[in-house]
Amino acid sequence: MAFLLLVVGLVLLALAGDALVRGSVRIAEQMRIPPIIVGLTIVAFGTSAPELMVSLEAALKGAPGLAIGNVIGSNIANTTLVLGLPAVLVPLSMAERGVRNSLFFMIGISLVFIIMAQDLDIDRLNGVLLVGLLVSYLLYSALVVRRGRQAEADVPTEKPVGLVLAIVLVIVGLGGLAYGGKLTTDGALGIAATFGLAESTIGLTIVALGTSLPELAASLAAAFHKQAGVAVGNIIGSNIFNMLGILGLTSLVVPLDVDPELIHTDIWVMLATSALLLVLASSSHRIGRFTGLVLTLIYIGYTILAISHGMIH
Numbered sequence: 001m002a003f004l005l006l007v008v009g010l011v012l013l014a015l016a017g018d019a020l021v022r023g024s025v026r027i028a029e030q031m032r033i034p035p036i037i038v039g040l041t042i043v044a045f046g047t048s049a050p051e052l053m054v055s056l057e058a059a060l061k062g063a064p065g066l067a068i069g070n071v072i073g074s075n076i077a078n079t080t081l082v083l084g085l086p087a088v089l090v091p092l093s094m095a096e097r098g099v100r101n102s103l104f105f106m107i108g109i110s111l112v113f114i115i116m117a118q119d120l121d122i123d124r125l126n127g128v129l130l131v132g133l134l135v136s137y138l139l140y141s142a143l144v145v146r147r148g149r150q151a152e153a154d155v156p157t158e159k160p161v162g163l164v165l166a167i168v169l170v171i172v173g174l175g176g177l178a179y180g181g182k183l184t185t186d187g188a189l190g191i192a193a194t195f196g197l198a199e200s201t202i203g204l205t206i207v208a209l210g211t212s213l214p215e216l217a218a219s220l221a222a223a224f225h226k227q228a229g230v231a232v233g234n235i236i237g238s239n240i241f242n243m244l245g246i247l248g249l250t251s252l253v254v255p256l257d258v259d260p261e262l263i264h265t266d267i268w269v270m271l272a273t274s275a276l277l278l279v280l281a282s283s284s285h286r287i288g289r290f291t292g293l294v295l296t297l298i299y300i301g302y303t304i305l306a307i308s309h310g311m312i313h
Contacts, residue, residue: 002190016176053181069203
């Protein structure tokens with residue numbers, strides 16, 4: 001039954017996340033927001049919504065390991081699998097303006113998260129700081145959008161019916177995410193109890209992969225449509241939202257205890273993969289098929305080690 005709940009929950013999260021992203025992007029196009037900003041903010045928030053629902057539900061059910069493990073695991077999946085797999089199929093450009101600055105910001109807040117986690121507790125004060133950083137990030141993005149608009153000529157807008165459909169998609173997506181998050185959490189906790197796996201291990205692997213499916217789908221679609229800015233921005237923005245929005249909002253509702261095992265290994269893997277992404281963006285203007293394959297294999301290897309370690313402990 002736990003497997004069924006998990007599968008149904010993840011499918012619902014994927015479908016609802018896709019509806020939310022489609023609706024949000026259509027609204028953004030109506031407002032003439034640049035592609036890289038769409039990826040860093042609107043698409044990133046939409047595709048991170050499953051992680052938010054799962055982490056909130058897990059925290060409310062007294063499973064902080066699942067909540068924090070989901071965030072760390074999702075970030076690792078984003079910088080390896082979600083970036084690597086689309087690059088295997090269609091090489092991705094890293095030359096979009098603002099990519100490196102966003103990567104520096106992502107690594108900076110990763111370090112902030114690591115410092116907070118050393119106390120083995122993410123409390124409400126930490127949550128206020130994280131949400132404050134998120135607000136600052138959104139205000140900065142809004143400033144970039146405003147400057148971009150001033151530099152661009154007017155473009156034709158969509159018909160009103162397109163905007164109405166977009167709003168409906170957003171509402172349906174949010175509702176589906178809420179229910180899908182509940183089913184996914186119930187299923188994940190059931191699997192952890194059945195196989196004796198730590199909640200954090202389930203969050204790092206199965207749940208993180210499942211909740212990263214919207215990011216993967218969005219990045220694949222963006223890559224095929226030659227929208228590298230949306231694909232790369234989606235990954236960076238999702239990681240930023242995961243740490244600031246998901247951990248921040250969740251810890252405001254329920255302070256989170258941090259599993260020491262996450263501090264010893266997984267949180268450093270998250271930082272290392274983020275740094276690797278910065279190196280790739282600085283040393284090359286594109287991520288080719290070979291690099292994409294290496295990133296995908298890194299994720300597979302990490303997942304195998306995480307599950308085997310979780311079974312031992």
